[in-house]
Amino acid sequence: MVNLAQRTLNRGLFERVFSLMELVERIPDDLSDEEVEGITALLPTDVAQTVTAFLEPRVRRAGIFFLKMIARWMREAVEAKSSGKKVIFVPFNFVPELIHAFKSAVPLTSEVLSSLGAAAVKGKGHVYWDFAMGLGIPDHLCSSSTIELGSMLSGTDMTADAIISSAAGACDANAKIHEFAANYLGIPQFVLEKPVDDTSKGIEQYEKNFLRLTESLERFTGEALSEEGLQEVASNINRASEIYYEIWEMKKLVPCPVPNLFSFFMYGCRFTMWGRKESVDFFELMAKEVKEGIAKGKFKQIPEKVRCGWLYTGYYIDYAGLFSWMQDKGYSYLWDILDLFFPEPISIESRESILSGICESSRRFPMTRQMGAESMSAAWLEDAAHIARELSADCAIFCGHHACKQTWSVISMVSRELQRISGIPTLNLQGDAWLSRVTPISVIQSEIDSFVRNVIRNKGERRKIRRRKGWRTTQYPTLATGLEDERE
Ligand code: SF4
Incomplete structure (x- = not known):
């Protein structure tokens, strides 16, 4: 049979x-x-x-x-x-x-x-x-x-x-x-x-x-890359990058007006059509949708209860069960690590300048940037603490993914330091981002719910503390995060 x-x-x-x-x-x-x-x-x-x-x-x-x-x-x-x-x-x-x-x-x-x-x-x-x-x-x-x-x-x-x-x-x-x-x-x-x-x-x-x-x-x-082809790609990247940061700025608003799924859409586009006209059109559409939502106050229909940052990837086994469910509960999905590709303007002056710009994007790519760094934990923590402060996160969530031994090896250090520096707790989940049979989405949901109920307390108090320490509004976030000030 x-x-x-x-x-x-x-x-x-x-x-x-x-x-x-x-x-x-x-x-x-x-x-x-x-x-x-x-x-x-x-x-x-x-x-x-x-x-x-x-x-x-x-x-x-x-x-x-x-x-x-x-x-x-x-x-x-x-x-x-x-x-x-x-x-x-x-x-x-x-x-x-x-x-x-x-x-x-x-x-x-x-x-x-x-x-x-x-x-x-x-x-x-x-x-x-x-x-x-x-x-x-x-x-x-x-x-x-x-x-x-x-x-x-x-x-x-x-x-x-x-x-x-x-x-x-x-x-x-x-x-x-x-x-x-x-x-x-x-x-x-x-x-x-x-x-x-x-x-x-x-x-x-x-x-x-x-x-x-x-x-x-x-x-x-059998094809030599032409300067014109590279210029077209780089021009599209530069325009899409501008809109990426426009959306990023809107994510800073409290409550967050950017729908949870847009975090996924942003890198879904980055990993497929970046450099193409389609990516520009898509980022323009997302920015327009968010602005419309702000104008109509649509995003306030469900009160924002918690602002969450995902330290590594999300889960891709059930989009309605994660992104939409969190949105309905008032849990904002501000970012996960794959959103942190931080595009920089590329000079279109010459073939060399364009290749150098693309090379730098590749070197700073999510995962390469943290797990391929000289110190995995330091690079990861630096990004997490900086973004948590930029986006005013209340908590972090780690998608513990069974293959990812390297992230498991440092997550306890990263979450402890994140708590100390930024004052936010981390939920460590056990599952597999692509295999639903490891941990069903219902278990992931109930873990997030319990965490929000039992751990995220005194939210307003923590925010006040972080606000007192200053607010960065850099247009292009860099690794120079000013963590030193936080540690004082
Ligand atoms: S195991 Fe490697 S590819 Fe898979 S999530 Fe971890 S770092 Fe990424």
Whole structure:
């Protein structure tokens, strides 16, 4: 008898998600409540949960735009296969804009596909994880990439033409699964290593590594990157970056007028279409939606009870069960670590200046920036304390993710110091961001609820203390956080 896993493995994750996206491409840019109800009624429960979250009235226009943008990103990979372009798999801590600057290549991000699988296919992509485990891959590798790469390894999915690994020096779990997939599938792997050295010597070495990788990609695609292509990408980045900081400034308002899901949308766009006109349009739409919400006072309908900052990733097993649920409870999801990509203006003067700007974005990427730093705990804490103060957070939440041994190794130190410096407590959760069978979303919800009820007390008092110590309103947050003043 053919079991469900075998039947599901007849189709890869990419293909299954893309089938849903083809439907999304056909829906109008806005929908009525009745139309949303009609669409979700036709979908399997797992999938309906995601679609409900993305189409709820608070985020509907941005949610539809986001889904259509992802549909386009996936369609470009499908079309690349038939037009002779290269499909290059990249991890989420790599800059997709470098690949967008090529005419002959398109990027696909493994972790974005795993997140779509965990949320938008029946069975949540578990079969691809199981398949990878069946090959003997240890379960301490990260589900963020193993789910999609497991699907590719099963031979039922789209196969990339090359893989870029940029986690070397930041995350072994991520680097190893990309390396294994490249070897197993017999496709080239390009490695971008970050030296664990943040002095000028380390930065110089990283630039050399980045330029070497760019040259390898040029040889592989047979295309020399043109200055015009790079300029187009950099101009889009500069405009999208301005709007990123505009939204960031609005996040500082109390209560927060930026819907919880926008935190996810911001990096979902960063990891896929950054450097493209679509990213500019999307950030413009999000900013417009927030401003409209402020003008109409819509965001005040549910009183904000707690402002939460997620120290690492979020959970991607149930968007309605996390982002929308928190919003309904009055728990603002201000940021998670993946939002901290802090784009900087790129000089479009020359090919060299643009590549140098993109290289610097890559060096400061979330995860690389903290876990690939000279001191993991210090870099992570510095970012957390700075952002907690900027966004006036009441608490931090750590998505304890079973593969992420490195974050587990320092979280107790980071949370203790965060409490001491910023006066905010941290909730440590046990679960897996991409595998719902590890900890169900109902348990995550009840942990957050108990934490808010039992630990977040005297909120007003803590805020007063932090406000007395001064308020930073830098437009471009940097690592110079002024923690020294806090420690006095
Ligand atoms: S979540 Fe942790 S284990 Fe997974 S890729 Fe990121 S740093 Fe690595």
